[in-house]
Ligand code: NAD
């Protein structure tokens with residue numbers, strides 16, 4: 001089986017490719033990624049020489065390019081993914097998240113292949129109480145969430161109208177190795193390691209429901225193999241935290257591993273202006289996923305955070321190359337020569 005994974009140089013899909021190659025010796029993964037600022041081929045160093053992996057540099061909006069690639073199924077991660085960027089400029093979000101998904105759906109329709117669409121709990125908007133269920137109304141508040149909700153609706157429509165065998169997953173906030181340091185958890189870790197201010201938006205009482213990226217990858221695998229076509233699956237680990245509690249917990253762990261005074265790192269916390277339209281709370285009910293596929297999260301949150309801190313400490317070269325911009329050269333050095341040959 002040849003699976004087209006989109007956005008494989010990003011945070012979650014690079015973890016997913018590693019997971020699939022080690023779990024399924026018979027699979028070949030084709031990674032298509034246009035290498036935006038968030039795409040980093042260094043995330044895939046461990047597996048890039050595998051003969052069961054190939055990379056295509058390209059845009060998911062390019063239907064001619066897609067037509068020339070051989071595959072039997074699509075697992076679609078590629079997206080513009082950062083809410084703050086979507087507030088500054090929504091255009092690339094609409095282009096990639098909506099038009100890109102549409103282009104891939106047309107390809108799936110023509111080939112009659114399975115399409116797994118990786119979406120987000122943010123399409124449901126914010127909830128003060130209770131949990132998001134798969135049939136909760138879609139009430140996206142940020143341009144990012146609106147673009148993902150739009151793509152979800154297109155996936156549904158292509159299933160209903162054209163019979164595309166499509167499934168949608170909606171996961172809560174991820175953390176773990178290889179996350180780009182603009183997102184909250186890696187930002188707090190890196191700033192805590194280098195004594196820089198840690199910005200907390202608003203009053204810090206916004207709630208997010210956190211899951212380790214490896215548990216998310218296992219859930220996408222479970223839906224791909226055991227999910228029902230036409231279905232939506234929420235993915236979450238029942239792990240809600242206020243931002244301020246989370247930030248304090250991470251800074252205390254960082255202080256411990258650095259052997260520095262906890263109070264000194266907690267003093268880095270700086271309350272800043274709130275994000276526009278900042279969703280107050282996300283909370284996922286993953287019961288359908290658990291019932292249909294037998295999936296359960298495995299990573300304990302405190303252990304997961306400790307391991308993630310250790311990972312960033314052990315991989316300083318990886319994030320220093322992101323901070324300096326050097327990571328963008330990796331494609332040319334690894335693939336530029338080979339392509340010219
Ligand atoms: P990311 O920003 O780390 O990676 C996105 C990848 O997509 C990058 O490698 C980028 O180069 C690629 N890409 C962007 N536009 C492209 C285009 N037009 N053509 C080809 N490739 C393109 O994102 P992530 O955090 O790994 O998220 C992956 C998916 O999971 C997204 O669909 C996101 O909505 C969803 N998701 C993320 C989270 C989270 O907490 N990060 C939670 C739930 C769902």
Ligand code: TYD
Pocket residue numbers: 083084173182183184185187199200201206207208243275
């Ligand atoms: P983020 O990691 O951007 O994920 P999302 O917006 O998709 O949930 O942010 C997680 C939470 O942390 C969100 O409530 C915004 C908040 N936040 C901060 O308080 N400070 C920061 O510097 C960032 C990046 C986020």
